[in-house]
Amino acid sequence: MPDTEAQIKVKADGSGIEEGQIKWVMNPYDEYGVEEALKLKEKNGGDVTIVCVGPARAMETIRTALAMGADKGVHICDPAFDNADAFVVANALAAVIKTLPHDIIFCGQRAIDDDSGQVGSMLAEALNLPQLTLVTKLEVAGSSVKVIRPIEGAQLSIETALPCVVTAQKGLNEPRYASLPGIMKAKKKPVDVKNAAAVGTATDAKAKVAKTVPPPARPPGKIICGDDAVQKAAELGKLLREEAKAI
């Protein structure tokens, strides 16, 4: 993903964004997922596998997760996935995950590039598993998991049976940094690279980005003048009431 401080420029022909100047990082919501998986492994044992659909540069992100402490990776990498939508990605992930033992599958609640927020639920459907989305707290007890899930104006406590899909929201944990020994070890951890044929799922997107456009321009604003705070506040209040009709 482009870093959150990245400036995004739309290509002149509207076919996407200029990728040249961008610093690529792991999706921050995925970091929460990786961290939570590692915490569970430290407590209960087991293995953490990183499965990722992405171009060649995504290998760096998989290595980052391995350096944090994950055990192995699967990199689904093929130009056929370049214009994939969430449905295509979820089905590819599902095809690979079906072949691996799994108790909890963590996804970021959304990716900060397309902000689509669909892969977790679609993956759960493809695997016929329950889903717990936008989770900020998680506890495993035996063969079930209990989570906290904030909704508008309330929070829910939900329990479901393992295996399940969980999508991680900010607040779930504080992701660790990869240590230097971790980075060294990560270089030797196995990452299985699969192309589209090896995965065997369809690569045609159902929802296509027909055009990418810059955000609508806002008209230039007014700077409120006045001798002191009282005058400025009075002028601002008047404009908000009479001109903007916002109060």
Add this chain to the structure above:
Amino acid sequence: MIVAEQRDGALRKISLELASTARRLADQSGDEVSAILLGSGIEGLAAELGKYGVDKVFVGDNAAMEPYITEAHAAVVAKVVKENDPAILLLGASVQGKDLSSRVAAKLATGLATDCTDVRIDGGNLVAVRPMYAGKCFGEIITSSTPAMASLRPNVFPASENAKAGAVVKVDAAVDAASIKSKVLEVQKDASGKVDLTEATVIVSGGRGMKGPEGYGILEELADVLKGTVGASRAAVDAGWRPQKDQVGQTGKVVSPNLYIACGISGAIQHLAGMSSSKCIVAINKDAEAPIFTKADYGVVDDLFKIVPELTAVCKKLVA
């Protein structure tokens, strides 16, 4: 077709926004608007959907539909959609709608555009316009499969009355209990009783310039007068001054209130991404060079600790 959302026996505002938007699209294409309404003891809500332009309401009234559980709702919604084959299916991009829409899209093997800020019909297709990279650019999405699905960002689309029949069609919303693995154990309501940021019409937000958690008192006062909600920048949340749920920005909530008042927020790109779809933006900051002023409709270059209390006093008189 829309999927209406209700909580505790009342329609949520997004449901009316969905109904009005669907009406606008259907009037262009000459189609009818139908709605799916699920819950327990909720048949009476169909009339209200009718008032906002819905012709026909598929009501699934069953104890199994309350409270909301993804697997149960997704199964019934997918069944009703398959039986009625609508060209377009709209849901809210609320917490529930986000959870439900993608599960339903996967069941129907169709495309979904989430968190849209505009939808239109173009050449017979639904064109769904949605922010990407947290609003740093926008994508126009076209879906090749049916139904074309889109979820609409709350607070962006107008809800206007346009009375239609709202005729009730009962549907079977019984689900096989053994297939439902999830259970809601507890619902803990937010004690503050404030409107959630994503649904607020006024937001008063504070950043690093608030200097500490105690500074937010003056923002709470202004928000109270304007019946608004207090938000915060990532800097303020990461410093522990405000809870996570108050964060506005690319890794927090994306908001679109009528009025957004940014106090002591410099306007890092990550913050601008979360609030630039607000209808009117006010920035109050000592630093005239702060990037927030490039997005603001009204800027005040001054000490927020002087301006905000004065503004509260002015607003108190205006709204009285």
